Amino acid sequence: MTAAVADAVAAVDYDHFVIEPDGSTLPQSSSVTSIQQMLEDLDVRPGHRVLEIGTGSGYTTALRANLAGSDGLVRSVEVFADLVPRAQVRLEAAGVTTATVTNGDGYAGDPAGAPYDRLVAWATPHVIPSAWIDQIGEDAVIVAPVKVARLARAHAIVAITVTGGLPTAVRRGGYIEMHPEPVTLFGLPLRYVDASHVPEGAEPWWLSSAVLRGVPGAADLLLDRLRSAPHTSATPLVTGEDLDDLTAWLYATVPAELATAGLSDRFAGIGAATEGGAAFLTDDELITTGSPDAARVLSLWIEEWRNEGSPSWSDVTAVVVPSAEGWEVRLTLG
Structure with a gap:
């Protein structure tokens, strides 16, 4: 941790922002480790103008205001209207005078304070x-x-620099998906879900697969199989092999062939799906259903990953691809 970030963390009272009157922690709070890593990546300096997407408790807003100093500016946009006055009151009570919190759609940013030197988001577009x-x-x-x-x-x-739009760093991680209005069903992803089932009183079931996206009804039938007839076995990864490392390699090499799934409270995984079957890896299990084709595909991917030396997140880089909506980000090896 840099001295500047360490000083900011020491100066801002975490509990003042995140603890509710009943002693509970505000749900819209990120882990301290994640916050500190994001601060390091962002490199806020005195005098910087900073835009934050996702205020939450206001703790991270206060940290950035501390780093930007009295000559800096922090503007924060929060989609949940009830969190805005809560954060503003706590910021004022903490003596933060250079930060402003507004309610709005994070996709639109906040043009009132532009141009910004730094922009950080706590939701995933x-x-x-x-x-x-x-x-x-x-x-x-x-x-x-x-x-x-x-x-x-x-x-x-x-972490992306504006000069040429080239990323300078990439690492594993993510937060709740960005949405223009508040949502309450957090267990169901907002985008690219090809089949889903939401049971009452339990976490949703869902399946995402570009391979099945063009086959009407295929994703729904496969999700029904995963719900009714899953087979569970030990993970094929051996001691010393990390699913996160494999995931990085899969994103970089076979993104269009991958599938992801969430099966209620039981697991969420990454793997392969065909019209007849599916195979998903979790941290410690292999979940399959239907024909063995998907399991064979997944096995081949694992062997190829091993043959290439088991690349990890440190071996992938991000590529920015301009699109009509902004910049798409894709991963590549090297």
């Missing part, structure tokens, strides 16, 4: 939105989780 790009200055830095494949829950955190 499917692209880096055009509005953000329009509202940052030359040599600015964007640090945000973003989708890296057209799959549900396929996220990574990237």
